Amino acid sequence: MSMPQAAGPEAGLDPRRWVALAILLLASFMNLIDVTIVNVALPSLQRSLGASSAQIEWVVAAYVLAFALALLPFGRLGDIVGRRRMFLLGVTGFTLASALCGLAPSIEMLIAARVLQGLASAMMTPQVLAIVQVIFPPRERGQAFSFFGLTAGLASVAGPIAGGALIHLDLGGLDWRPIFLVNIPIGILAVVAGQRLITRMPGHASLSNDFGGIALFGAAILLLVFPLIEGRAYGWPLWAFAMIAAALLVGLGFYLWEKRRDRRGLPELLPVSLIENKNFVLGTLMTMVFFSGIPGLFFVLALFLQSGFGLTPLESGLTTLPFPLGVLLASAVNRRLGSRLLPQRLAGGALVLALGMLILKLVVGSVGDTLDHWIFVPPLLIAGFGMGNAISALFQTILSGVPPRDAGAGSGALQAFQQVGGALGVALVGEIFFGTLGATMGAGDAHAAYRAAGGNAMVYEIAAFLAVAALVPFLKPLPRSQGGAPAAPVVAEA
Numbered sequence: 001m002s003m004p005q006a007a008g009p010e011a012g013l014d015p016r017r018w019v020a021l022a023i024l025l026l027a028s029f030m031n032l033i034d035v036t037i038v039n040v041a042l043p044s045l046q047r048s049l050g051a052s053s054a055q056i057e058w059v060v061a062a063y064v065l066a067f068a069l070a071l072l073p074f075g076r077l078g079d080i081v082g083r084r085r086m087f088l089l090g091v092t093g094f095t096l097a098s099a100l101c102g103l104a105p106s107i108e109m110l111i112a113a114r115v116l117q118g119l120a121s122a123m124m125t126p127q128v129l130a131i132v133q134v135i136f137p138p139r140e141r142g143q144a145f146s147f148f149g150l151t152a153g154l155a156s157v158a159g160p161i162a163g164g165a166l167i168h169l170d171l172g173g174l175d176w177r178p179i180f181l182v183n184i185p186i187g188i189l190a191v192v193a194g195q196r197l198i199t200r201m202p203g204h205a206s207l208s209n210d211f212g213g214i215a216l217f218g219a220a221i222l223l224l225v226f227p228l229i230e231g232r233a234y235g236w237p238l239w240a241f242a243m244i245a246a247a248l249l250v251g252l253g254f255y256l257w258e259k260r261r262d263r264r265g266l267p268e269l270l271p272v273s274l275i276e277n278k279n280f281v282l283g284t285l286m287t288m289v290f291f292s293g294i295p296g297l298f299f300v301l302a303l304f305l306q307s308g309f310g311l312t313p314l315e316s317g318l319t320t321l322p323f324p325l326g327v328l329l330a331s332a333v334n335r336r337l338g339s340r341l342l343p344q345r346l347a348g349g350a351l352v353l354a355l356g357m358l359i360l361k362l363v364v365g366s367v368g369d370t371l372d373h374w375i376f377v378p379p380l381l382i383a384g385f386g387m388g389n390a391i392s393a394l395f396q397t398i399l400s401g402v403p404p405r406d407a408g409a410g411s412g413a414l415q416a417f418q419q420v421g422g423a424l425g426v427a428l429v430g431e432i433f434f435g436t437l438g439a440t441m442g443a444g445d446a447h448a449a450y451r452a453a454g455g456n457a458m459v460y461e462i463a464a465f466l467a468v469a470a471l472v473p474f475l476k477p478l479p480r481s482q483g484g485a486p487a488a489p490v491v492a493e494a
Contacts, residue, residue, distance in 0.1 A: 017135040020198045021144055024128045025151045027091050027190045030183055031121050032151070034098070036159025037166075037179045038063075039298040040317045043306035044167055044176040051107040053434040054233040058111045060299055061229055061426045066118025067125075068419030069218045072269055073209055074119075075126030082203035083127040083134070088194055090124025095187025102180035125415075135199055160317030160324075167313040210261060213269030216254040221420055223247035228427035232435060270413050279476050283398030284417050286468050286475075290350070290394060291418045292425030293464040294387070297357075299426055300433050300457045304364065308450030309371040319373040326384020333389070342397045343472050349390025350469035354462050356383025361458035369447055390468070397475055425464075433457045 014020070038060065046056045078086040097120050100113035136144045166178045174181070224247035227240035234240070255275055262272040274280050298320065305316040330349075360379035367375075395414060437453040 013137060014135050014199045016197050017199075020135060020194075021132065021147065023190055023194045023197060024087075024131060025147055026186065027087070027094075027124055027194075028128055029151050029155050030186045030190070031094065031125065032155035033159045033162065034117070034180075034183065035063075035295075036155065036298070037163035039295075039302050040160050040163035040313050041167060041176045041179050042299065042302045044313060045107075045110070046307075048175055049104075049107040049110065052233065053430070054230055055107045055111065057229050057299075057426055057430040059107075059114055060295060061225065061423045062111050063114040063118040063121075064295065064419050064423040064426065065221065065225055066115045067122045068416050068423060069221060070119050070122035071126060071416045071419065072217075072413065073211075073214045074123045075130075076209050076267075076269075078123075078127045078130060078203075080203050080209070082201050083130050084194075084198050084201045085203070087124050087127035087131065087198070088191055090120050090122075090127065091187055091190050091194065093120030093123060095184055095191070096120075098180045098183035098187065102174075102177040102184075131198065131201070134201060160320050161314070162317075164312065164314030164317030208267050210258075210267050210269040212257055213254060213261070216250055216257055217269060220247050220250040220254055221423075223250060225420075225423050225427055228424065228431065232431050274413060280398065282471065282474060283394075284414065286471050287394065287398065287414050288417050288421035288424065289464050290390070290468045291421035292428065293353070293357075293461045294425070295422040296425035296429030296457070297383075297461055300429055300454060303433070304450055304454040305371070308447065308454070309367070311371065311373075315373065319376050320380060322377045322380040323384035323387075326381045326386075327388040330385045330388025331392075342393045343475065345389050345393035346397055347469045347472040349386045349388070349393065350465045350472070352386030353383050353390060354386075354465040354469065356380065356386055357458050357461040357465065361455050361462065364454040364458065365451055367447070367451060386465075394468075397472075429457050429460055432460055 042056055042059065045051065045059060051059075074086065074090075094117060097113055097116035101110055101117065104110035104113055132144050162182075163179050166182065167176055169178075171178050223243045227243040231237075231240035255272075258268045258270060258275060259272050261268050301320055302316055305311045305319055306313065311319065356379045359382065360376070363375050363379055398414060433453045433456070436456045437449055440449040440452045
């Protein structure tokens with residue numbers, strides 16, 4: 001990657017900052033590509049390890065959930081012990097966890113390793129953007145951050161193809177395992193180069209984490225997500241509904257805990273000023289709903305195309321390629337618009353996404369006994385274009401209504417709830433898909449069962465994106481003149 005150079009010598013600037021940026025981008029690429037690679041590999045994983053439908057959901061949900069739970073505390077820990085140190089620990093942990101995933105002898109071990117992957121990802125991800133903020137002067141940050149958008153786009157395109165190709169090649173008879181093992185040399189390179197080239201950044205020992213808030217927040221999310229994923233397998237017993245009710249009570253306890261710490265002037269995991277900011281709460285809800293659709297979509301598509309209609313992982317990856325291409329196309333358009341027409345772009349993008357899902361539902365329902373992958377190009381391209389338009393506008397619109405003093409906490413919280421939405425989406429869409437599949441498979445027509453399951457899952461996708469569009473008029477962002485906070489760059493995971 002050819003990196004631009006600063007225009008002339010500047011005191012205090014690290015001359016290696018663009019090389020350091022390349023290392024940060026390499027680690028981000030490894031993390032992002034892992035998400036899309038796993039989606040393509042799910043059917044192969046299920047067959048190889050004899051996993052149940054609930055267990056295969058946990059392969060996705062365990063990573064997303066661990067990442068969401070640890071993002072805020074590890075972001076704060078980076079401020080305390082040093083961002084460079086936390087980044088290198090995160091990359092090291094992600095590399096080791098990838099090795100454990102690739103060597104996992106059972107589905108239970110794989111799920112446990114995915115939890116470790118999610119925790120390690122939460123260690124390194126917040127530090128990446130924070131390091132860029134430190135090593136680049138304001139005039140270069142926009143250019144530096146633009147590389148993250150490019151990296152995310154390349155990862156979303158390369159992931160399905162690379163995952164499908166690795167499984168198709170069956171390197172050394174390892175089947176799906178190379179999709180994780182490929183991270184090992186990349187991670188080692190990032191750690192060695194990062195140790196040498198990323199500027200040392202001392203921490204602030206006077207800062208502290210809100211461990212009580214971490215425990216309450218984590219408990220609330222686990223109590224909510226676990227029964228959503230496991231409830232169907234056990235026939236929705238009473239304990240599942242009791243856990244969901246308990247999640248609401250623990251969530252209330254989290255709010256009261258944060259309010260108590262606010263009164264005492266102690267550090268808060270999530271500032272009370274944000275929890276009581278109606279605009280931010282609405283934006284957080286919209287973020288969760290919006291991102292509940294994307295992971296669930298690719299989870300269902302991988303199973304529909306491979307388990308339902310016999311496509312290879314490579315063919316499945318190529319079939320879904322129009323979606324990230326649509327995202328890249330929209331990114332080029334958004335770059336020209338900047339911060340203009342944000343509410344209109346958010347509502348319009350969500351509506352285009354819903355339209356793409358509606359067309360995809362019709363396409364899924366029209367598939368016969370043989371599948372032509374070309375019929376998936378229009379709906380996925382339309383949906384990807386809608387997502388690319390909505391995603392940037394979503395975060396900018398929400399954060400423009402956050403007071404500047406809370407901008408950092410607001411950005412971190414939105415990223416955390418983005419991941420919570422992904423975990424909830426996999427649980428809800430998985431419930432619809434597998435529930436329909438189980439109810440219709442007994443009729444003897446497997447293709448009809450998968451058509452019904454895929455079509456019903458698309459109903460949730462349509463409803464989720466329509467809901468986001470409907471809520472846009474209720475957002476009241478602050479004008480820039482009133483001190484609205486600029487949006488921090490956020491990388492979306494498909």
